[in-house]
Amino acid sequence: MLSYRADDGVSRDTFLAAVSLAPVTQIGTVPLAALLCDDCLRRRLVLLAGCVATVLVAYPFFWLLDTHQPAAIVLALALPVCYWLTDALQASFLPELFPTQLRYSGSGITHTLGGLLFSVPVSFVAAALWDRYDATWLLALYALGRYRAQRRSRRCGAGDAPLTTSGGPSGPDRPTPPRATRSRGCRLGPREPPWVSGTGLHGFQAIAALQIDPKTEKEVEAMATRPGPLTGVRVVDMTTSYAGPTAAMYLADLGATVIKVERTGRGDDTRGWGPPFADGVSAWFASANRNKQSLALNLRAPEGRETLLRLLDTAHVFLQNFNPAKLRRMGIDSETLQARNPRLVYCAMSGFGLDGPDSDLPGYDLVAQARSGLMSVTGEKGRSPQRVSTALSDVVTGMCAALAVNAALVRQFRTGEGEVIDVSLLDSDLALMAPRIASYHAGEADPAPSGGTDSVLAVYQPFETADRTMVVAIGNDAMWQRFVAAVGLPEFAEDPALADNAGRRGRRAEITAAIAARLATCPAAEWLQILGDADVPVALVQAVSEVVKDPQVIARGSLLPVPGSEEQLITIHSPFRLESVGEPRNERFPELGADTRSVLGGIGYSDADIDELVAAGVIELGPGAVAS
Known part of the structure; x- marks a missing residue:
């Protein structure tokens, strides 16, 4: 030859x-x-x-x-x-x-x-x-x-390319189940658009075609039935407590596959936060962990760290809230991981950020509220500062992280480059304090707790009516005129010194005292009707028991019952709605290690390999799972 x-x-x-x-x-x-x-x-x-x-x-x-x-x-x-x-x-x-x-x-x-x-x-x-x-x-x-x-x-893509879907809405409320399509010469793939045009791929659905790894069965099923904008994006979430899990949950709500990596034995700290517990499940844990998979992994074992690295080689996004020194010891710092996977979006969440003299200090919501000045302006006048009594810093930090991750994913898609994101509780609370800090730098006195009566707007605070507390928010001069006319205080409407907000702030004590005396003469429901007719923003100060029955909350579908909990557990709908998504994704939080076998199988581990890791105590299978 x-x-x-x-x-x-x-x-x-x-x-x-x-x-x-x-x-x-x-x-x-x-x-x-x-x-x-x-x-x-x-x-x-x-x-x-x-x-x-x-x-x-x-x-x-x-x-x-x-x-x-x-x-x-x-x-x-x-x-x-x-x-x-x-x-x-x-x-x-x-x-x-x-x-x-x-x-x-x-x-x-x-x-x-x-x-x-x-x-x-x-x-x-x-x-x-x-x-x-x-x-x-x-x-x-x-x-x-x-x-x-x-x-x-x-x-x-390759022979085992991900499922893609097409299909449109059917009826006013929910989309029809999408159908997988085949394209000529491909085993599975799209038939040209919806997301391919003459110049190439567009939109986050295209990330599904750029998947670095083979899909698990859950991921393939999700891509066929859940057309969220982040469908096809794999997120490895190694955060604990509340801020990180909240960020990961919002990414999952948008369609991402989120694999929650937890330590064997106890899992995330939040699993033990309570009471209250419902059938042994922490309400706090359930509220921040829907739509996720759980991989229970012993990172103290070398085999556990190697397993994590193999998983991260397949990821688009990595979320963590560990101490930087510990990350370097484990070989999962940003430099090491991005050397292995240059496309990785690495999101570091902490109390005080990755640099500065206090970067190594642990951070919690209470500490961030105190140090940011948020507590210094919260509470009753003349009393000690108070914490905003919810996980405010954690939830806002989770939102900030999810926002930054989405922006980095756009860049990843366009250029193929990764990113290192630095999000902290302190920075998030400083963002909440932006108007207060700006006012102080402009010459205003150092603010103190006031019971919510020191807004930049003169009448923007709670008042007691004949039966309960309500709030009144006067946002502009025209609204002020409508308000004083509706409540029967014509002398204020006729006073030219009160025609603008600066004049009203100068006489805040006088006018709020007169308003308080007038509102105390009638029940709140009556004032709601009168002021609502006058187009003045007002609301009752509702207890949580009233919030969950609020007609607007119910109409918006804001409360999502946790499947299988007989409505003892609920989560709150993410604070955004996408017209293209329809029914929100609402999968029950994962049991510890419930998805260990399927996740490891999806990155190349055989059943024999998985059984060996179980025997060595490197991984943990979920309740009811048995060795093959």
Whole structure:
């Protein structure tokens, strides 16, 4: 099959030089094409340039195969390796073009080796045809094959590509179940739009096509039935307490797959926060952990840390709230993880941030409220400062983290780059204090607890009526005129000194005393009717028992009963609604270790491997799970 023809007139050194230069030339075109690609918008030109480079590389390789030199055979075997290396580099520079090459897990290695073994004999067959037939049509056919292979890779990814869905709303309340579609030449994939256009992928649904890892059964099922904007994004959540779990829950509400990594034995600290407990479950834990999977892992064991690293190699986002020194000891600091997975969005949540003299101090909601000044303006006038009596710092920090993660995911999708996010309880509470701190710097006196009577607006506070407390919020001058007319205080309406807020603030004590005396003469319900008719913002100060029955709260579906709890446990709907999502995702919080087997199976562990880790105490299976 291989015959050497001395009359070719080409020396062995010339062959070797051509072969050495060709792959370098081909690989070198990849970053150049990326730079000329204008943020990956001219993908088709890049694709064509890659195919031309491939044909040019094929000439010296096929030419070399005509010799009897041992080096020729070795270099011929290197031909498919060169092509696979080129694809890997193309994936690094243009991840939207070649999603299949982003898979570094067990199945991805198998996929690569299988392609390599297939390419080697094909190279020899091509060489035989080269020797027997004219080379022009052979190289044209070869180029066509490469072009179709890369087009297929761009369109649907590897053989185990994720499910994609299509379908629209049906009826006024909920969407019809989406259906999976097939595209020509793909095992599973979209049939062009909804999220592919002439210039490439658009929208967060496209992240599903860029998934680095094989899907677990739960993820595939979720992608087929839950069209959230973060569907296809994998989040590894190693946070505890309340702020981090809240951030992860909001990402899960948006469709992300959230894997909650918990220590074996006890799990998240919040599992023990109570009473109250409902059938042994902490109400606090349930309120921040819906829509998640649980992996119970012993990180003190080397095998446990290795398992975590393998999982993080498949993740888009990592949330943690550990001490920085501990993270470095465990090898899960941002530098180490992003060296392994450059696309990773690494979100560090802490009490005081990643830098500064107090960065290593532990942080809790109470500490943040105290140190930010939030407590200094909260409480009754003349009494000691009070904490806002809910997990305010935690919830707001969770919202801030979720916001930053979403922004980083947009950047990850556009450029393929990761990010390090630094979110702290102190910074979140400082954001809540922004108007107070700004006023102080502008010359206002240091504020103190006032019972809510020291707003920048003159009448913006609670008042006692004949039967209960209500609040009145006068937001502008026209509203002031309507208010005093409605409550029967015409003298204030006629006083030009009270026509604007500055004048009313100067006489705040006088006018609030008169208003308080007037409102105390009638029940709150009567004032609600009168002031509502006058278009003045008012509300009752409701107890929690009234909030859960509030018609507006019920109409908005703000209370989500935890499945299987007979409505003893509820969670609160995330503070946003997306028209495209319809019914909110509302899965029960996970039992400790409930998803350990499926998560590890999804990253390449066999049942025997998992059973071995269970026996060694490295992982824990959930209640009712048994060894295979």
